[in-house]
Amino acid sequence: MPRTRASASREGMPPHRLVAGVLGYMKRDRFSGSAQDIHTAFAGLQREEPLLFTEFVFSSGENFPYSKALERALSELMHSDVIKAFGEINPGYLTYLIPVGQRRRIRRFLEQEYCRRPQLLQKLRRLARVFEASCPPTG
Amino acid sequence: MAALRDEIEAYVSHALAGWVPPAYRVGKLIRDPLHGCVFFEPAHVSVLDCPLVQRLRKIHQTSLAVFTYPSAAHSRFDHTLGVAHNAAQLIAAIQRKHPELIDGERPLEIIIAGILHDCGHGPFSHSSEELIKEYPEIRDSLRLDERFSNCQDKPHEALSYLIATSASFRPVLDRLADEYGLNRERISAHVIGNMIVGKMDVPDQEGYLSDIINGTFDADKLDYMSRDSYFTGLRMVVDIDRILYTMGVRTGTNRPRRLCTDLSGVPNLEQMLFNKMLLFSSMYHHHKVRTANCMLKTIFEIIRDGGSRYKIAGRDFSRAVDFLYVTDEDVLTPVGKRGYLRSYIERINRRELFKRALVISKRTVKTHDFRYTELTAAHTDPGRLRRLRETIAKRAHCPVYEVLVDMPEGPSFREASQMFIRMPSGPELPLSKVFATDWWMNAYAEVKWQGHVFCPADLCRKVGPIAKRVLEEEFDVEVLPGAIDECSKPDVAS
Numbered sequence: 001m002p003r004t005r006a007s008a009s010r011e012g013m014p015p016h017r018l019v020a021g022v023l024g025y026m027k028r029d030r031f032s033g034s035a036q037d038i039h040t041a042f043a044g045l046q047r048e049e050p051l052l053f054t055e056f057v058f059s060s061g062e063n064f065p066y067s068k069a070l071e072r073a074l075s076e077l078m079h080s081d082v083i084k085a086f087g088e089i090n091p092g093y094l095t096y097l098i099p100v101g102q103r104r105r106i107r108r109f110l111e112q113e114y115c116r117r118p119q120l121l122q123k124l125r126r127l128a129r130v131f132e133a134s135c136p137p138t139g
Numbered sequence: 140m141a142a143l144r145d146e147i148e149a150y151v152s153h154a155l156a157g158w159v160p161p162a163y164r165v166g167k168l169i170r171d172p173l174h175g176c177v178f179f180e181p182a183h184v185s186v187l188d189c190p191l192v193q194r195l196r197k198i199h200q201t202s203l204a205v206f207t208y209p210s211a212a213h214s215r216f217d218h219t220l221g222v223a224h225n226a227a228q229l230i231a232a233i234q235r236k237h238p239e240l241i242d243g244e245r246p247l248e249i250i251i252a253g254i255l256h257d258c259g260h261g262p263f264s265h266s267s268e269e270l271i272k273e274y275p276e277i278r279d280s281l282r283l284d285e286r287f288s289n290c291q292d293k294p295h296e297a298l299s300y301l302i303a304t305s306a307s308f309r310p311v312l313d314r315l316a317d318e319y320g321l322n323r324e325r326i327s328a329h330v331i332g333n334m335i336v337g338k339m340d341v342p343d344q345e346g347y348l349s350d351i352i353n354g355t356f357d358a359d360k361l362d363y364m365s366r367d368s369y370f371t372g373l374r375m376v377v378d379i380d381r382i383l384y385t386m387g388v389r390t391g392t393n394r395p396r397r398l399c400t401d402l403s404g405v406p407n408l409e410q411m412l413f414n415k416m417l418l419f420s421s422m423y424h425h426h427k428v429r430t431a432n433c434m435l436k437t438i439f440e441i442i443r444d445g446g447s448r449y450k451i452a453g454r455d456f457s458r459a460v461d462f463l464y465v466t467d468e469d470v471l472t473p474v475g476k477r478g479y480l481r482s483y484i485e486r487i488n489r490r491e492l493f494k495r496a497l498v499i500s501k502r503t504v505k506t507h508d509f510r511y512t513e514l515t516a517a518h519t520d521p522g523r524l525r526r527l528r529e530t531i532a533k534r535a536h537c538p539v540y541e542v543l544v545d546m547p548e549g550p551s552f553r554e555a556s557q558m559f560i561r562m563p564s565g566p567e568l569p570l571s572k573v574f575a576t577d578w579w580m581n582a583y584a585e586v587k588w589q590g591h592v593f594c595p596a597d598l599c600r601k602v603g604p605i606a607k608r609v610l611e612e613e614f615d616v617e618v619l620p621g622a623i624d625e626c627s628k629p630d631v632a633s
Contacts, residue, residue, distance in 0.1 A: 094577060101508075
């Protein structure tokens with residue numbers, strides 16, 4: 001049996017922290033989109049910083065680039081009330097809110113956990129800008 | 140990847156040693172409780188006879204759910220027959236609407252893919268799969284090989300692909316061609332493998348072929364939902380006939396050729412997704428099923444920690460491929476096992492399953508922010524889970540194998556965003572735009588999802604409070620007294 005992996009041994013960071021980081025460093029408190037929009041946006045982020053996204057594999061040949069790790073991370077963040085989803089008419093296109101307090105909590109956590117890797121935090125801030133441009137607050 | 144392929148090659152060569160595919164003059168009629176009398180062509184029966192497939196008779200489809208649902212003793216082989224049958228039905232449904240899309244030896248390739256699709260499963264199906272996916276050779280293959288991008292959490296599909304495309308399996312396909320007067324060149328192991336992993340070389344042109352075996356509503360799903368519900372006794376309806384009637388292929392310029400359905404077929408797909416959620420809450424995530432699953436995984440942990448002291452069927456599980464050499468029976472037989480491993484296995488055989496010492500859920504943990512995410516995402520880091528267990532076990536003065544922490548992954552409704560619905564007019568829509576699976580997932584996480592700390596019954600009173608404190612310290616969360624109280628409340632389903 002192989003030794004189990006630990007988060008410290010990862011080249012990047014666990015998917016839920018990475019997704020939380022991108023959303024936590026956004027300047028806005030919300031974004032909108034369908035599953036397709038969000039997965040496509042993150043597939044774009046992976047192209048920007050492949051070493052950070054080593055845990056994400058986006059399937060090709062599907063209707064859109066889909067990542068199981070991303071779906072799981074988003075689901076865990078919603079499960080914890082870090083992200084709240086709401087929508088009205090179209091159930092496939094939702095607006096996601098990350099309340100100010102939750103964003104502060106994410107940033108505090110990451111800045112403590114990765115205080116020795118300021119470049120990584122810098123990358124997250126930059127990716128947050130890119131993501132904001134891909135998934136605007138309303139469609 | 141090359142090393143893994145070599146190991147699979149050795150496994151297939153070992154499994155097929157001395158076996159010659161029998162040739163049948165006539166097909167066989169096999170009775171199935173779900174599908175009735177199912178006819179298999181002679182060539183299909185020859186593949187079913189293959190030792191790689193026959194091994195699946197000795198692997199439970201739903202692992203140790205049989206300890207909770209006594210009639211859920213069906214095997215991967217039963218399921219394989221159902222998948223092959225459903226694949227044949229899907230082929231016929233497509234041929235009725237688009238006869239030009241499936242011809243020649245294609246139907247045989249599809250059926251063979253259906254028959255082989257699960258031969259990469261280890262003992263107890265998905266229970267061992269949770270371990271297999273952590274092996275470096277598997278993680279690297281899944282992450283780096285583009286071919287496997289659709290089977291991230293399902294390494295058995297990648298292993299089935301490698302088995303089907305191995306050089307040692309090729310003579311089986313050649314003999315089939317020769318015996319049944321088919322064209323060797325037109326039975327492609329590569330195409331069969333691609334269907335298994337759900338990834339054709341040109342998805343836009345031939346994606347509908349892999350959709351039959353590994354797609355959003357494929358032959359596999361159509362069977363396992365019906366079969367698992369039938370054998371557990373959970374009452375569910377999967378209207379396969381209606382689904383087949385409404386299924387078609389997207390055609391036209393600039394539109395990927397994928398399976399799709401009419402708007403009139405949507406209620407049946409909704410029903411399937413609803414069933415999937417029921418299967419999760421009633422069976423896959425039932426706390427007794429999870430306990431048994433954790434105990435099974437611990438058997439392999441004990442073997443790992445024991446160095447060369449323990450083995451199963453001569454395998455030390457230093458490589459992922461070792462799981463293919465063993466079946467459920469090999470794991471649970473106490474014969475040939477010794478010491479702590481033997482006593483642990485005997486407990487499982489006597490159904491002395493561990494009990495709940497702590498329930499982790501949104502009800503029982505007061506903190507709802509990123510710290511709770513860290514707690515529920517702990518399952519993605521087996522090293523961290525092990526350290527947690529070690530801390531709890533040390534304080535409770537018991538072996539680490541007596542404290543099991545389980546954070547199961549919730550259901551995914553990916554199907555809803557990948558399946559396209561043909562509307563009476565206007566553009567096609569993904570199923571997710573027709574009804575709201577996102578809300579289902581949220582409601583599941585909100586109310587039904589539970590993680591647990593399990594331990595032997597006589598340790599619960601001690602382990603529960605210790606586990607509560609350890610989680611509070613490690614994750615900086617507030618765990619409510621209900622986390623312990625809920626463990627002693629009777630569960631209607633158990």
